[in-house]
Amino acid sequence: MERYKELFERYLKKTVPEKQPENLYRPVEYILENGGKRIRPLLVLLASEGYGVSAEKALPAAAALEIFHNFTLLHDDIMDRAELRRGKPSVHKKWNTDIAILSGDAMVFLAQQQLETYPPEIFARLQSLFNQTALAICEGQQADMDFEQREVVSEAEYLEMIRKKTAVLLGTALRFGAVLAGKPLREQQEIEKAGIYLGLIFQMKDDWLDTFGDERFGKKTGGDILDKKKTVLYVKLLEKLSGRDKEEFIRLYHGEDLPAAEKINRVKNWFRQYNIERELGQDIEKMFNEALQITDKLSLNARAKNQLVELFRRLNERKV
């Protein structure tokens, strides 16, 4: 995986355009050079090599998804009023909102230009998946913003939001490898599913750790509770509550009057009392096992399969 990362960083660096006007292209360089785990391009390269396509050949497809992903971050940061991104000022803070909107827009087309390097049949297939994925992400982001205005969100709605906002792009990244290798539709759909599990498990685990993470591993817990975030724990509990209990919990979760530590403790007690911690742990374990089963049946070579299993394992075992 380290080799993929190096390959990708080198490719991205020489790909990012140093064009005019500066106020359009400098923010693009800025956000792309700001790093990140590059998980989406890594998945493209992993799947491609696993199906016998060289990583070199897959680099433009990998870059397309990474540039696109950073476009979504750029626009999301405006909508979320986020002042920082990976520890540095977000684009709309460092420049301004107009520039962040427009350079984000430009990134979509820069991303898509990467796909032009493939033969028309492949280009058309990738672009079509790209469009579908991008629309799902827009729908997920809008659902997320809509949920902020509501007190009650069902678990099904929450999972669908997470699937669209986060998971489908990971699925598409793996699927890109299958498309580049000319794999049949069935194989494409299966590896896409594996990627979607990757995203779902990541998010569930993230929610779980934020509340029940082990502080011995340096995890500061309770942030989501203080931010009143509608996590999977929150939506799961609400599914079980009704009447006065529901009202009481909602009042507690969205209230401002308790000291932080006290509020965190009380909320965690509700979760524990209704078995949410354990239930979510079981959900994650179930998804993890399904993902491993799907992965096992893929026609990837052994090396790629192991890499993918290793990714799932690391996600499932992470402590922070």
Next chain:
Amino acid sequence: MERYKELFERYLKKTVPEKQPENLYRPVEYILENGGKRIRPLLVLLASEGYGVSAEKALPAAAALEIFHNFTLLHDDIMDRAELRRGKPSVHKKWNTDIAILSGDAMVFLAQQQLETYPPEIFARLQSLFNQTALAICEGQQADMDFEQREVVSEAEYLEMIRKKTAVLLGTALRFGAVLAGKPLREQQEIEKAGIYLGLIFQMKDDWLDTFGDERFGKKTGGDILDKKKTVLYVKLLEKLSGRDKEEFIRLYHGEDLPAAEKINRVKNWFRQYNIERELGQDIEKMFNEALQITDKLSLNARAKNQLVELFRRLNERKV
């Protein structure tokens, strides 16, 4: 041309998605139903039929450009703080800026999905032109915003900005027809040039009419001057001025102290004194003639050629 408009409106109406979430897709419907002249789709249909491709077959390509164009309007309205669009509240006013950013983003992918209806070779060609055009438009919009922060802009910079921001999309619309008909590259480039002239002439004429338009035809003149807009008249004059004259004119144009009518008159006198009105008239005439020459050599059928010439003539003769 009326037939094209009807065909297009009917197609667009059944194409606009009534999907969820509402806050993502309602603004898309809203801006697309708000009309406009539909000049870009008309150009696609005109060129397609002129090259022997049925308008019906060209409708998705036409819709792609119209949806894309409305995406640019949606995002531009945020950047320009425009409260109205075609007499109705702009999307960021009727909803909010976050929704306007995100539904604009979604429109890009909805536009592109239209192109998926074509065979891969055509789809890939159209998508590639689409990417190139979209990037040029982002560059033009950024240049326009940059110019607002500067007092002096050269005529060449101004023309390049207008070419990118407005003209290339008209060129691409005509070129789409040539691509759908499988015309050779040379023919594609020539009809694209004709479309670019269409855009340039439109903008020059617009600037000219705003200052020198005949008020008998109901044109209210002087608006650009009061808005301190850097029109082609402004940049042309600055090219001729230096030293104290330049300073004096800039002070007059960007000053706030004169009554409106007085300021308009004084600025117009500067333009007249330096022959800007006549020079611009000659520039437009020259572009008009070049456009007619290019059009004459195209391999479009006579009917489409006449429609295109008629468009140029109407632009050139318009009084309001």
